[in-house]
Amino acid sequence: MNINTYIQSGILELYVLNLLEPPERAEVQDMICLYPSIKEEVEKLELKLEADVRQAAVTPPSTLKEKIYASIQEMERAKQVDFDWTALGLIDQNTDYKAWYQAVCDRYPKAFQQDNYFKILREDATAKQLLVVSSSDVAEESHDDTYESFLILKGKCMCTVESDTFFLEPGGFTQIPLHTRHQVKIVKGPVVAVVQYIALF
Template identity: 35%
Template sequence: MDTGKYIESGVLEEYCLGLLSEEEEAHLIQMTMLYPDIKAELTAIENAMEKLANLNAIEPNPSVKQKVLLALGFDDPGMLNMDDLPVIRHACDPEPWISLFSHLIPDEPVADFVSHLIRDDEDVQQMLVISKVNVPEEEHGDMLESFFILQGRCECTIGEDFYALGPGDFVEIPLHKKHDIKLVTSHVTAVLQYRFI
């Protein structure tokens, strides 16, 4: 094989840019194992691209970073303030919540259902819930119910829609939609949230 021609074809650069199909990537990796000069050239290209990326990297404007963090519901993604909990609006990292409320989360719950009120104001009510039981079908017309899974897995049916949920998942239930929750694991720990309308 003419390895020089293979190197000059541009396939190594395409690999580094993620432009190859799985089959083409597998072939290239096989070539690097068979031909040391191809492997050396690929390593050189990867190093050059990394150096170029580092030279052109910029630290985002602090206000942009703050806006992103606020949009995610956190001032600092690793910290939560018990006295100023964010309204949860999307899936996110459950670890800051677990860390903040670790004193309320047992390794193995004894009771079938435990609820701790963690936020209660004119806009939002949030509860840390630990459940070993399914939630039967229900419907709400005066508040938006949602929940954010911290630990465990469950299945939620909302109208005709089905959701398989695990740690970090968030689902909001529209008004006047029948819904139920079936546990898949022995228990589920979640933040149950009501937004009043």
């Protein structure tokens, strides 16, 4: 094989530009291993390509980063404002927790990076729904005029309702009866949950 003819054929330029089909690319790689002069030529072409790219590069305006960041923030605010949390309905044992999980991920992604977080999602005459992220146990309490329930989106907790103890993981739901002592202990945290309160009329 005439090495100079091979080098001048243009195949090495196509190799450096990653424009060869897999069989041809494999052939060039074999030639690089066999012939030092071909390896040297490929290295020269790669350096030239890098230099050309750097020379043609355009420095973005200094304000571009701020504009991109502001645009992202505006999009996040728009998602939070436009979404109607009532569309997901009241949570119960049949609730699709994945729909809630996705809705929260889309609008409050930073919540999943926090150890503790609190956000009111809905508050009207029907119900109050909160997004709660907690790494701390919830002390014993009871409610006399409000039905409390919660749906776990992430993590694992142990619930004690009077003398009954059970575990809840993603998709787990429970409703606390009125006048009932209950507490929650974090098993695998932080726990992300939708907590719902419905007043007794």
